[in-house]
Amino acid sequence: MESFEVLLEKYAELVIKVGVNIQPGQNLMITSPLETVELTRLLVAKAYRAGAKYVHVDWEDEQLMRIRYEEASEESLNYYPKWLADMAEQFGDEGGAVMRIKVPDPELFKGIDSSKVSTAVKAAAQARQKHSAQTRNNQITWSLIKAPTRAWADKVFADLPEEERIPAMWKAVFQMNRVYREDPVAAWREHIQELKLRQEQMNTKRYKKLHYRAPGTDLEVEMPEGYLWLGGGDTNASGTYFVANMPTEEIYSMPHRSGVNGTVTSTMPLNLNGQLVEGLKLTFRDGKVVDYDATSGREHMTHLLATDEGASHLGEVALVPHSSPISQLNRIFYNTGIDENASCHFALGSAYPVNIEGGTRLGKEELLARGANVSLTHVDFMIGSAELDIDGELPDGTIEPVFRKGNWA
Known part of the structure; x- marks a missing residue:
């Protein structure tokens, strides 16, 4: 069995080469939870080695999102900054690639009024309509990938001792992405066919x-x-x-x-x-x-x-x-x-x-x-x-x- 470090390296290589398939001179934006910093750093390195011109990392902390729903006014929840939407649009207009490590805590907003969440989600969706069209029309390259976080692993593997949950989640992520295969990139090309x-x-x-x-x-x-x-x-x-x-x-x-x-x-x-x-x-x-x-x-x-x-x-x-x-x-x-x-x-x-x-x-x-x-x-x-x-x-x-x-x- 290969070491975790080797498997993580293979996973990063896979999602850069197959997921977003970075091309020389292309920009890449990665949205990443704070907890996945080790993988994110590897992704940045792999992207530059593949010829990326610039890699921007947009760090996410889910607890900050919860704080907003707990403390912010309704006026705040109805607001999404135009400059943030403009940045995403410009990135797409320049042919950039977008990767997101998408692993939301299943119970992050437990106890929060769902109308607050829907208000903020709708405001963001309205502001980002052009960028959404860029992805839905496949005008740009985009890829959603997975990596363990504590809250997610605790929910999915609640039947395991606490110290075993994140390793179990990594094992599952590697397995479902064919990382255990000798050549994951070749395995994925075969799967796609x-x-x-x-x-x-x-x-x-x-x-x-x-x-x-x-x-x-x-x-x-x-x-x-x-x-x-x-x-x-x-x-x-x-x-x-x-x-x-x-x-x-x-x-x-x-x-x-x-x-x-x-x-x-x-x-x-x-x-x-x-x-x-x-x-x-x-x-x-x-x-x-x-x-x-x-x-x-x-x-x-x-x-x-x-x-x-x-x-x-x-x-x-x-x-x-x-x-x-x-x-x-x-x-x-x-x-x-x-x-x-x-x-x-x-x-x-x-x-x-x-x-x-x-x-x-x-x-x-x-x-x-x-x-x-x-x-x-x-x-x-x-x-x-x-x-x-x-x-x-x-x-x-x-x-x-x-x-x-x-x-x-």
Whole structure:
């Protein structure tokens, strides 16, 4: 077994070469929790060795965010500095790459009024709309990666002695990212090809509808004209290939925003901006959420759905087999970027324009006219299990099995 130092070095090399795939002369912005300083320093070094022109690190301390919600006025929560949004936009305009170590504490805002959180999140989303478009349209290179923090490890591995939790989390992160393989970069390229093959099979089928059935779920999802399944990674405006989520096991597309009908029940807790929602159940009519409930955290969903009109419609449909390597770890990670790669999922809110032919060249009204959802928010929730069946309806009305008992049919 290789030492932790060697494995960490391999992980840093992997996410720089495969995740953001830094090109000579390119700038890189890394958003990092204070606790992941060792990895972050390695990432900076690897980026410069790969030819980066400048690497900027934006340090995050979640406790400062909690202090704001505890102490700041409503006027403060409605404010997001324009200069901060401008910096992100300029970075994107210059073709920079963005990497974020995204590991929010699942219970960071426990006891905080969810309306405060939704107010601040919405203010930031409104101010950063251009930068969000840069990422959703893949104009720039972006990648979300994972690294252990104390609060996250304590939640996920609460069954282990305290001193074993962070090492267990590192082991899981390395495992789900194929770092234990002799050549992780080559292993990832092979994995991406497998996802591409599955994506091509689904694009060839051209199903006009998908029908989901599982305990608590009976949902029909219509697909828009010209939809595209994607998976693994994508190319930015300069033609550079990158992987936006590490790990990733999904292929994903967009449903028709007004073509979703029925009821769906989540199978994993949702970490919604540092607040947990469990047992989520949504009922759709003509694409819109008309009823919802949750065994806990229902009030957080109330504020999410009130973000804007598009927050009550689906923007993403994603397929992940129950046999995925992350699912086989048999543990809930309370981190959407991981849990969504253990389970089929949907997302409320904005669709990715890349999931429809010519979508990146369309404005808001044109996207809506094509059936793509538009919103300030994008929140994934997991619905996969060993009991999920999915049927696909072909253009001629023929019904075919797509998933049986949680896996590809």
